[in-house]
Amino acid sequence: MRYFKCENLIEALGLLADPDTRFPLLAGGTDLIVQWRMGGRMPEGVIDIGALEEIRLIIQRENVIEIGAAVTHSMLIESNIVRRYCPVLVDACRTVGAVQIQNRGTIGGNIVNASPAGDTPPVLMAFDAKVELANLSGRRHVPLREFYLSYRKTALKPDELLTRIIIPKHGPDEKAGFYKIGTRKAQAISKVALCVRAKIAGGAVNDIAIALGSVAPTAVRAPKTEAFLKGKKLDSFAVDEAKRTLAAEIAPIDDIRSTADYRRFVAENLLARYLEKASDAF
Amino acid sequence: MGKSIALIVNGKRKKVKAHAASRVLDVLRETLKLTGTKEGCGEGECGACSVILNGEVVNSCLILFGQLNDGDDITTIEGIGGKKKLHPLQEYFLECGASQCGICTPGMIMAAYALLKKNPRPTHDEIRQAVAGNLCRCTGYAKIIEAIERCATSNVKI
Ligand SMILES: Cc1cc2nc3c(=O)[nH]c(=O)nc-3n(C[C@H](O)[C@H](O)[C@H](O)COP(=O)(O)OP(=O)(O)OC[C@H]3O[C@@H](n4cnc5c(N)ncnc54)[C@H](O)[C@@H]3O)c2cc1C
Ligand code: FES
Ligand code: FES
Numbered sequence: 001m002r003y004f005k006c007e008n009l010i011e012a013l014g015l016l017a018d019p020d021t022r023f024p025l026l027a028g029g030t031d032l033i034v035q036w037r038m039g040g041r042m043p044e045g046v047i048d049i050g051a052l053e054e055i056r057l058i059i060q061r062e063n064v065i066e067i068g069a070a071v072t073h074s075m076l077i078e079s080n081i082v083r084r085y086c087p088v089l090v091d092a093c094r095t096v097g098a099v100q101i102q103n104r105g106t107i108g109g110n111i112v113n114a115s116p117a118g119d120t121p122p123v124l125m126a127f128d129a130k131v132e133l134a135n136l137s138g139r140r141h142v143p144l145r146e147f148y149l150s151y152r153k154t155a156l157k158p159d160e161l162l163t164r165i166i167i168p169k170h171g172p173d174e175k176a177g178f179y180k181i182g183t184r185k186a187q188a189i190s191k192v193a194l195c196v197r198a199k200i201a202g203g204a205v206n207d208i209a210i211a212l213g214s215v216a217p218t219a220v221r222a223p224k225t226e227a228f229l230k231g232k233k234l235d236s237f238a239v240d241e242a243k244r245t246l247a248a249e250i251a252p253i254d255d256i257r258s259t260a261d262y263r264r265f266v267a268e269n270l271l272a273r274y275l276e277k278a279s280d281a282f
Numbered sequence: 283m284g285k286s287i288a289l290i291v292n293g294k295r296k297k298v299k300a301h302a303a304s305r306v307l308d309v310l311r312e313t314l315k316l317t318g319t320k321e322g323c324g325e326g327e328c329g330a331c332s333v334i335l336n337g338e339v340v341n342s343c344l345i346l347f348g349q350l351n352d353g354d355d356i357t358t359i360e361g362i363g364g365k366k367k368l369h370p371l372q373e374y375f376l377e378c379g380a381s382q383c384g385i386c387t388p389g390m391i392m393a394a395y396a397l398l399k400k401n402p403r404p405t406h407d408e409i410r411q412a413v414a415g416n417l418c419r420c421t422g423y424a425k426i427i428e429a430i431e432r433c434a435t436s437n438v439k440i
Contacts, residue, residue: 001301001302001303003285003302003303003346003348005302005348026346026349028344029344029345029346029349030326030344033305033326033343033344033345033346034325034326034344037324037325038325042303046303046346046348048348048349050349051349051351074338097326097415098329098411098414098415098416099339099393099396099411099412099414099415100326100329100332100339100340100341100344100393100415101326101341101344101415103335103338103339103340104340104341104344104345185414186411186414186415187327187414187415
């Protein structure tokens with residue numbers, strides 16, 4: 001195997017630009033190494049980007065926070081910036097595998113692996129995050145909502161690398177929640193995950209973003225349920241109707257981890273749990 | 283062929299030579315003959331292969347040798363204690379009956395050691411969380427948690 005250990009971003013982008021050295025990008029390896037073993041063979045080469053300091057930083061700017069793609073789940077959990085501006089991302093990272101996985105697995109790997117059950121994408125989608133994709137000729141920003149094209153397909157081009165995740169800072173008047181239901185608390189891939197971020201005042205919803213994992217081929221937002229809830233007073237009628245809208249809007253499937261019916265039922269109840277808690281807290 | 287990396291293994295500086303695509307688990311067991319680190323699942327689920335890399339507990343079955351960097355510090359169970367002198371964690375595991383067949387034990391001790399190094403007085407829940415990535419098919423976990431808890435409250439230095 002040809003093993004390229006990159007010292008800087010330009011070197012990695014240069015390797016990707018040349019079809020002869022366009023090998024898989026290896027960050028933490030917690031997804032890839034398992035996939036290679038299951039598939040029974042290793043690739044001809046790898047481009048190791050796990051040690052690139054340029055994409056291992058968490059930076060705060062005036063209106064956004066920027067997270068380098070090779071930042072690990074443990075680094076996110078410990079970051080004061082993330083704790084302050086996106087505490088539900090910390091909640092999500094704490095549910096990724098167990099400590100051993102959190103210490104190696106990266107946010108970029110979680111996003112690009114594009115599993116519908118990945119835990120950080122629903123949070124990032126609910127927060128209107130963008131991903132920065134770079135190649136040798138430049139960089140572009142894509143909203144995470146548009147990054148996922150279909151099951152395990154993303155907008156990443158073969159010569160591109162995910163460099164940063166950009167999360168807008170949301171006001172202190174917004175409250176967010178992250179809920180994940182799996183077989184057990186640790187080391188469990190989700191059956192359903194839900195992240196909601198909302199602005200609620202005087203019992204009424206001013207603004208709301210709802211994103212889910214494991215209920216569609218990719219992480220998704222629930223725009224119909226969001227539209228229904230905007231401007232509504234949060235009484236039991238509204239909560240019931242929101243549950244119905246969500247159930248009709250998502251399209252979960254039966255698979256080894258769960259059934260479509262169970263997922264729909266749990267997704268509705270998680271939304272209700274958030275709304276009931278949020279209407280008290282605001 | 284192969285790649286040479288200057289590591290610190292159980293406190294000793296070592297130039298280690300291996301294929302970049304080998305798993306760190308295999309390099310430890312086969313190249314360095316440190317067979318205390320076990321392989322259970324080989325896919326990140328069981329924690330039997332846990333070692334400490336630069337202070338953090340990691341699964342050595344999910345790291346390629348090439349991912350290591352010059353200067354990396356690896357501690358395996360052999361660096362914690364052995365026949366001549368057991369580490370207090372190992373003493374408490376024995377005393378509490380926290381090890382039966384023993385295959386999970388080195389990994390459990392590494393996870394517990396990493397926890398106590400960072401957080402010498404963990405709560406019961408923090409202990410459970412710290413070993414949540416380590417499976418045991420024998421003990422039912424209660425005795426493992428008890429051993430770690432007793433070690434933590436015994437005031438021995440980790
Ligand atoms: C036991 C176990 C439990 C797990 N539990 C969970 C869980 O509960 N929740 C969850 O969400 N995930 C879980 N995972 C999956 C995995 O740990 C995460 O998805 C992790 O964040 C992947 O990051 P990585 O750096 O290890 O990715 P890698 O394996 O290095 O890469 C994954 C994919 O992303 C690509 N990639 C990585 N970085 C970049 C980049 N910067 N630009 C472009 N492409 C890139 C790689 O080429 C590859 O295709 C688990 C895995 C294991 C083994
Ligand atoms: S052998 Fe590495 S986690 Fe099971
Ligand atoms: S003692 Fe046998 S697996 Fe834990």
